[in-house]
Amino acid sequence: MxxxxxxxxxxxxxxxxxxxxxxxxxxxxxxxxxxxxxxxxxxxxxxxxxxxxxxxxxxxxxxxxxxxxxxxxxxxxxxxxxxxxxxxxxxxxxxxxxxxxxxxxxxxxxxxxxxxxxxxxxxxxxxxxxxxxxxxxxxxxxxxxxxxxxxxxxxxxxxxxxxxxxxxxxxxxxxxxRLPEHFSQALKLDWSALIEPLTNADSLYMLGRGPALAIAAEAALKCKETCELHAEAYSSAEVLHGPVSIVGKNFPVVGFAARDKAEASIAQTMSKLASNNAACFITSDKTDSANRLPFIETGHPLTDALMLIVPYYGMVESLSRARGFNPDKPVALKKVTQTR
CATH class of the missing domain: 3.40.50.10490 (Glucose-6-phosphate isomerase like protein; domain 1)
Known part of the structure; x- marks a missing residue:
C-alpha cells in the first residue's frame, strides 16, 4: 500500500x-x-x-x-x-x-x-x-x-x-x-543501504555544514517524527567537541555533503568516525572509509544541498514501515501545531 x-x-x-x-x-x-x-x-x-x-x-x-x-x-x-x-x-x-x-x-x-x-x-x-x-x-x-x-x-x-x-x-x-528535473532524478536514487543499520538502532547522528547542516536538521526531525528514532544533527566540526564521545562501534552516522567548499571537511570528519568503527554513510566520493550514498550534481552548491533531502525522504518513509510504524500518522503529532 x-x-x-x-x-x-x-x-x-x-x-x-x-x-x-x-x-x-x-x-x-x-x-x-x-x-x-x-x-x-x-x-x-x-x-x-x-x-x-x-x-x-x-x-x-x-x-x-x-x-x-x-x-x-x-x-x-x-x-x-x-x-x-x-x-x-x-x-x-x-x-x-x-x-x-x-x-x-x-x-x-x-x-x-x-x-x-x-x-x-x-x-x-x-x-x-x-x-x-x-x-x-x-x-x-x-x-x-x-x-x-x-x-x-x-x-x-x-x-x-x-x-x-x-x-x-x-x-x-x-x-x-532546473530543480524540477533534478528532483525527478533524485527520486530514483537508492538510499536503502541505510535501512538495515537503522531498523534496530536506538540513536544516530546527522552531520553537515552550511546549507547541508539545515538538511541534516530536517533529516533528524523526520527520524523522530516517523520512526520514533532519536537522531541529532550536528555540524561536522561541532560533533568533535563532545558528542563524538558516544560514537562507538556500529553507531550510525549520516553525513550530508554537497558539492561545495565544506565537502572535504565533512568527509574528513566522517573518515575519523569510521575509524572508530561507526556505521558511517556520506553523500561524497572524498572518503574511502565511509559508505557512499548516491547524489545528484545540479551545477550549483545551494541546489546540490537541497537535492539531498529527496532520497532521504524516500528512505525514511521505508524505514518507518520497517520499524513497524505508519509514517502518515505519528501517534503524538498533528498536522497543524498551533503554539503561543
Whole structure:
C-alpha cells in the first residue's frame, strides 16, 4: 500500500514546477522589494520543518548576499510582547498552514518594527499571509501526511528563487529553474543501504555544514517524527567537541555533503568516525572509509544541498514501515501545531 507520505514525496518535482510557474510574479515582487529595502540584516520566523527551511535560507542569504541572518524566537512577540527595532531589516516567515498564533504575532511585530516582511506559506489566504508585506504561495498543494516533505522543499525553492532575483545571480536563477528535473532524478536514487543499520538502532547522528547542516536538521526531525528514532544533527566540526564521545562501534552516522567548499571537511570528519568503527554513510566520493550514498550534481552548491533531502525522504518513509510504524500518522503529532 502506497502511503500518503510516499505519494507526497513523489509529487515534489511537479510541486516545484508549479511554484516556479504560478508564483513567479510574487517571487519577483519580493526580489524587487528586497533590492529597494537593501536591508543590513535579515531575520527568520518559523518552527519545526519550516524552521529548518528558514535555516537553509539563512545560509543561502549569507553566502549569496553577505548579510547576517538571525532566527527570532516567536515567543518574543506572543508571550514577552517585546517590540523589535527592525527598520533596516527584512523578515522571512515560513509556514505550511500560516495559522500558528505565535508565528503570526512575531511576523506582525516584525512589520510593526519596520521590517520588509515576506511570508512563504502553503495556505492563502491565511493570518500569516495577511501579516506580511508580500506573501508567496509556495504551491505545494494539499499535504495530508503529518510529516512535511513537499512543503519543506517548496519553501526552500521559493526562498532560493527570491534570493536569485534579489542578488541578480543568473547562475543561481538557472539552477533553480532546473530543480524540477533534478528532483525527478533524485527520486530514483537508492538510499536503502541505510535501512538495515537503522531498523534496530536506538540513536544516530546527522552531520553537515552550511546549507547541508539545515538538511541534516530536517533529516533528524523526520527520524523522530516517523520512526520514533532519536537522531541529532550536528555540524561536522561541532560533533568533535563532545558528542563524538558516544560514537562507538556500529553507531550510525549520516553525513550530508554537497558539492561545495565544506565537502572535504565533512568527509574528513566522517573518515575519523569510521575509524572508530561507526556505521558511517556520506553523500561524497572524498572518503574511502565511509559508505557512499548516491547524489545528484545540479551545477550549483545551494541546489546540490537541497537535492539531498529527496532520497532521504524516500528512505525514511521505508524505514518507518520497517520499524513497524505508519509514517502518515505519528501517534503524538498533528498536522497543524498551533503554539503561543
Amino acid at each position: 502506497l502511503t500518503k507520505m510516499r505519494e507526497e514525496i513523489d509529487e515534489i518535482p511537479a510541486a516545484a514546477a508549479r511554484l516556479l510557474k504560478e508564483s513567479s510574479e510574487a517571487i519577483g515582487a519580493c526580489a524587487d522589494a528586497l533590492r529597494q529595502k537593501d536591508p543590513s540584516v535579515v531575520v527568520t520566523i518559523a518552527r519545526g520543518s519550516s524552521d529548518h527551511a528558514a535555516y537553509f535560507l539563512k545560509y543561502a542569504i549569507e553566502l549569496q548576499l553577505g548579510l547576517p541572518v538571525a532566527s527570532l524566537g516567536p515567543s518574543l512577540a506572543s508571550i514577552y510582547e517585546a517590540p523589535m527595532k527592525l527598520k533596516n531589516a527584512a523578515a522571512f516567515a515560513v509556514s505550511q498552514s500560516g495559522a500558528s498564533p505565535d508565528i503570526v504575532a512575531m511576523m506582525r511585530g516584525a512589520r510593526l518594527g519596520g521590517a520588509t516582511t515576506i511570508s512563504l506559506v502553503n495556505t492563502l489566504p491565511s493570518p500569516l499571509g495577511d501579516a506580511a508585506t508580500i506573501a508567496v504561495d509556495i504551491k505545494a498543494g494539499p499535504e495530508i501526511a503529518v510529516a512535511a516533505t513537499k512543503s519543506f522543499v517548496n519553501s526552500i525553492v521559493a526562498g532560493l528563487a527570491i534570493i536569485a532575483g534579489w542578488s541578480e545571480d543568473k547562475e543561481l536563477e538557472s539552477a533553480v529553474s
